[in-house]
Each structure stands twice: as C-alpha cells, then as structure tokens.
Amino acid sequence: xxxxxxxxxxxxxxxxxxxxxxxxxxxxxxxxxxxxxxxxxxxxxxxxxxxxxxxxxxxxxxxxxxxxxxxxxxxxxxxxxxxxxxxxxxxxxxxxxxxxxxxxxxxxxxxxxxxxxxxxxxxxxxxxxxxxxxxxxxxxxxxxxxxxxxxxxxxxxxxxxxxxxxxxxxxxxxxxxxxxxxxxxxxxxxxxxxxxxxxxxxxxxxxxxxxx
Ligand SMILES: NC(=O)c1ccc[n+]([C@@H]2O[C@H](COP(=O)([O-])OP(=O)(O)OC[C@H]3O[C@@H](n4cnc5c(N)ncnc54)[C@H](OP(=O)(O)O)[C@@H]3O)[C@@H](O)[C@H]2O)c1
Numbered sequence: 001x002x003x004x005x006x007x008x009x010x011x012x013x014x015x016x017x018x019x020x021x022x023x024x025x026x027x028x029x030x031x032x033x034x035x036x037x038x039x040x041x042x043x044x045x046x047x048x049x050x051x052x053x054x055x056x057x058x059x060x061x062x063x064x065x066x067x068x069x070x071x072x073x074x075x076x077x078x079x080x081x082x083x084x085x086x087x088x089x090x091x092x093x094x095x096x097x098x099x100x101x102x103x104x105x106x107x108x109x110x111x112x113x114x115x116x117x118x119x120x121x122x123x124x125x126x127x128x129x130x131x132x133x134x135x136x137x138x139x140x141x142x143x144x145x146x147x148x149x150x151x152x153x154x155x156x157x158x159x160x161x162x163x164x165x166x167x168x169x170x171x172x173x174x175x176x177x178x179x180x181x182x183x184x185x186x187x188x189x190x191x192x193x194x195x196x197x198x199x200x201x202x203x204x205x206x207x208x209x210x211x212x
Contacts, residue, residue, distance in 0.1 A: 002050050002072055003063030004033040007089055007133045011061050012037060014137035016044045018167045025053025054080035059087065066092035066111035067104050070118060082121035085157045088112045089128045091191045100195055112184035123157035125150055126184040127165065130194065132204040140169050146207035148175045151183035176210065
C-alpha cells in the first residue's frame with residue numbers, strides 16, 4: 001500500500017484483517033504514521049519506503065494524491081511494479097487555487113492512464129476512488145444496494161481486484177466494469193460532483209446506486 005493517509009491506512013487495515021501481509025510505503029522508512037499503523041495492525045503489517053512496499057507486494061495500491069502519484073510510482077520503481085496489479089485509488093485534485101479543488105488532469109486523460117502509459121508493464125486497475133475511505137472498506141454500513149466502478153486494460157487484473165474488493169464487503173454484482181483504462185476519465189471527473197454531494201447531503205458517508 002503506497003500512502004500513509006486515511007485511504008492508505010483504511011485499505012491496509014482491511015487487507016490485514018482479511019488475511020494479507022501488508023507493507024505500507026511512504027517517502028521515508030520509519031514515517032511516523034506508517035510506524036503507528038504497523039504497530040497497531042499486528043504481525044502481518046510492516047512499513048518502509050515506497051520502493052520497499054512495492055517490492056513486497058503482489059498487488060500494489062496507489063493511495064496518494066493524483067498530483068504526486070507519478071512521482072510516488074517512480075520512487076516505487078518500475079521494476080517493482082512490472083507484472084503486478086496496480087490498483088489506482090487516486091483522484092487528480094488540485095488545491096493550488098483554493099477550494100473547491102480543480103482537476104489536475106481531465107477530459108482527454110486521467111491519472112490512471114498516465115500511470116499505465118509510464119509503467120506499461122504494470123497492470124493498472126482504477127477502482128474505489130468514487131467513495132470515501134470508510135465506504136471503500138465497509139460498504140455494508142450504508143443502507144441498501146449501491147455501486148462501485150472499475151476499469152483497466154487487463155481482464156485478469158480486474159478479476160483479481162474484484163476478488164479483493166469482494167473481500168472488502170462489496171457484492172460482486174455491485175461492481176460495474178466500465179471497460180478499458182480510458183474509463184478512468186469519467187471515474188475521476190465524478191469527483192467534483194461527489195464533492196458537491198458531500199455538501200448537499202451533509203456527509204461524506206454515502207454512495208450512489210445505478211438503477212436500471
Ligand atoms: N479521503 C478519501 O476518503 C478518499 C476517497 C477516494 C479517493 N481518495 C484519493 O485517495 C488518495 C489518497 O488520499 P489520502 O487523503 O489518504 O492521502 P494523501 O494525503 O492525498 O496522500 C498521502 C501520501 O502522499 C504522499 N505524498 C504527499 N506529497 C508527496 C510528494 N510531493 N511526493 C511524494 N509523495 C507525496 C505522502 O507521503 P509520506 O507518507 O512520505 O508523507 C503520503 O504517503 C488521493 O488521491 C485522494 O484523492 C481519497
């Protein structure tokens with residue numbers, strides 16, 4: 001798991017809970033938040049640099065800001081990502097002009113595509129970025145049925161991510177495969193609407209359902 005923020009910690013904790021060994025990566029080994037997480041999460045948990053975490057993982061989760069994700073993945077090292085499923089949870093939020101944030105990339109490109117282009121041997125799957133971190137790892141606490149999206153160029157990688165996401169509590173039929181990695185544009189451009197919904201419904205603890 002690359003990232004020591006709320007998303008990295010939520011996903012890393014859930015992965016340990018469901019029986020995986022997890023290394024949390026950060027810019028520096030011994031990062032205070034990563035050490036605190038690893039101590040609390042128990043024997044299956046470790047921490048280190050982005051490169052150490054990527055090397056240790058069979059599956060890599062990018063849980064860093066979309067604006068810095070390429071830098072993070074360069075630090076992780078192309079060799080440590082080659083052949084691996086790389087789940088991109090990031091959003092391209094740019095707060096440099098204040099709030100609400102703008103998107104650092106959109107319309108004709110996305111963070112997930114830029115990652116796939118720069119790391120062609122990684123098997124990038126965009127997923128989980130359309131819900132807040134509590135919903136990501138505990139979808140059942142919301143009332144009713146609701147949906148998650150995923151996309152990517154590698155069908156086997158998406159199947160592996162679907163298995164993992166099912167372990168997070170998502171019913172398989174709740175996860176809608178939107179197709180190839182260019183679908184990440186829409187998944188990332190949903191976030192401005194998500195941000196307005198937070199204000200409108202008064203909470204970040206919600207999701208949407210696709211009703212046919
Ligand atoms: N918050 C949510 O519920 C939610 C929901 C859906 C999607 N997302 C997306 O998930 C991603 C993670 O969000 P987050 O709030 O958990 O974490 P975050 O604060 O966006 O990112 C934390 C990580 O970014 C690294 N980082 C920060 N600046 C860096 C730089 N200049 N170069 C390299 N690395 C840098 C930090 O490294 P160090 O550990 O070394 O400090 C840390 O590991 C974001 O893209 C966010 O938009 C968030």
